[in-house]
Amino acid sequence: MDSSMQASPAMTIGDQMPWVGMTLSYLEKIAALIPEDKLDWRPADPSGKWSFSLGEIAMHCADSRSMFARTLSGDASEEGYWMKYPEDDSGVWTRSREAANLQEILDSLVAGREALEAWLARPYNELLNTTPGTIAGFEKHLASLREAGKDTADAERRGPTTINRVLVAAACHEAGHRGALQTLLRQMGVNAGSE
Amino acid sequence: MDQSGASGAALSVGDGLPIVALCLSGSERVCKLVDDSLWALRPADPSGRWSFSLGELVMHIADARWLFAGQLDGADYSPRYFVTNQPRDPGAIWTFRPGAPEAALESLQDGRAAIQRWLEQPLEKLWQPTSGTEDFFHSYQQKLRAAGEEEMAQAYARRGPASLARTLSGLVAHESGHRGSLQTLLRLQGANTAEAD
Numbered sequence: 001m002d003s004s005m006q007a008s009p010a011m012t013i014g015d016q017m018p019w020v021g022m023t024l025s026y027l028e029k030i031a032a033l034i035p036e037d038k039l040d041w042r043p044a045d046p047s048g049k050w051s052f053s054l055g056e057i058a059m060h061c062a063d064s065r066s067m068f069a070r071t072l073s074g075d076a077s078e079e080g081y082w083m084k085y086p087e088d089d090s091g092v093w094t095r096s097r098e099a100a101n102l103q104e105i106l107d108s109l110v111a112g113r114e115a116l117e118a119w120l121a122r123p124y125n126e127l128l129n130t131t132p133g134t135i136a137g138f139e140k141h142l143a144s145l146r147e148a149g150k151d152t153a154d155a156e157r158r159g160p161t162t163i164n165r166v167l168v169a170a171a172c173h174e175a176g177h178r179g180a181l182q183t184l185l186r187q188m189g190v191n192a193g194s195e
Numbered sequence: 196m197d198q199s200g201a202s203g204a205a206l207s208v209g210d211g212l213p214i215v216a217l218c219l220s221g222s223e224r225v226c227k228l229v230d231d232s233l234w235a236l237r238p239a240d241p242s243g244r245w246s247f248s249l250g251e252l253v254m255h256i257a258d259a260r261w262l263f264a265g266q267l268d269g270a271d272y273s274p275r276y277f278v279t280n281q282p283r284d285p286g287a288i289w290t291f292r293p294g295a296p297e298a299a300l301e302s303l304q305d306g307r308a309a310i311q312r313w314l315e316q317p318l319e320k321l322w323q324p325t326s327g328t329e330d331f332f333h334s335y336q337q338k339l340r341a342a343g344e345e346e347m348a349q350a351y352a353r354r355g356p357a358s359l360a361r362t363l364s365g366l367v368a369h370e371s372g373h374r375g376s377l378q379t380l381l382r383l384q385g386a387n388t389a390e391a392d
Binding site: 049164175 | 213218238239241244246255285287321360361364365367372373374375377378380382387389
């Protein structure tokens with residue numbers, strides 16, 4: 001750990017990674033613009049491939065916030081998730097539960113954010129730390145590579161995932177889906193910002 | 196718990212933030228799908244607001260790589276930009292010099308090469324500012340103070356010059372949003388973006 005990281009102990013991970021908080025706030029702002037009657041609207045893909053509906057994009061982001069937070073805390077549970085990952089090659093996600101309205105989805109985004117905020121509020125000199133959760137995930141990953149007869153050298157060289165790696169991945173994942181949601185809303189004439 | 200879980204072999208900045216390379220590669224695969232037939236396509240926004248065309252989205256992603264690389268290097272890469280006017284007013288029309296898929300992809304690659312130099316630095320540099328971000332920090336702070344934005348200048352000073360990690364995170368957060376938009380617009384045109392996932 002370099003000396004500059006030890007200079008300001010009061011600084012938090014969130015202070016040093018402002019893009020994470022900005023990205024989470026941006027999605028919340030865009031998701032709140034989904035018209036209630038368009039939650040189940042699903043864009044048609046001329047190639048026939050399945051797409052998330054507008055509501056499902058927000059649901060998936062809420063699930064992912066929880067998933068990234070649970071990766072850090074070492075909780076393998078999928079409890080409370082809206083969507084289930086496709087179990088076959090169809091690419092079709094299914095819903096684990098239904099949302100009564102947009103507010104319920106927005107509330108789940110807030111809950112997922114709170115789980116991530118617990119990590120963003122930690123002292124920033126913990127950024128390069130691993131966690132019991134990421135160590136357990138790493139061991140599981142190595143075991144699956146070995147079981148598949150694959151080389152583990154590169155994974156072992158990099159070691160378990162650190163807090164910063166998980167948080168940046170969470171922000172990038174969400175930014176991609178927010179870009180999709182924003183584009184679809186704009187196509188509908190919703191004032192979802194401009195370039 | 197520190198990073199002692201790693202093997203001890205020399206790790207790079209890119210190893211410390213593997214999502215950066217993944218994100219840049221993902222964008223390049225999507226950008227390559229914008230061929231001549233799709234380049235000028237501009238989505239209609241029923242509210243009347245101006246949108247990037249597909250080609251302009253690719254050019255903007257390339258420009259942003261140069262912008263972030265310039266901040267890290269302390270260099271002015273604006274001569275590489277495609278954009279010629281980027282109005283501050285929301286909804287205003289951006290203008291670009293004439294571009295084409297091949298030139299945009301080349302700029303995308305060159306911009307990546309400029310970023311790659313930082314990804315190859317030793318991991319210890321990940322949380323350090325660069326001389327470029329330090330220069331930017333001081334000049335921006337002066338600008339805020341000159342504009343009478345003392346409160347903002349103080350908040351900015353508290354955070355300090357951007358580290359390599361902060362700048363790279365900004366790059367990929369920005370690029371991921373535009374890639375999501377581009378990928379969606381391509382899918383609506385029937386392009387097979389699954390291969391780009």
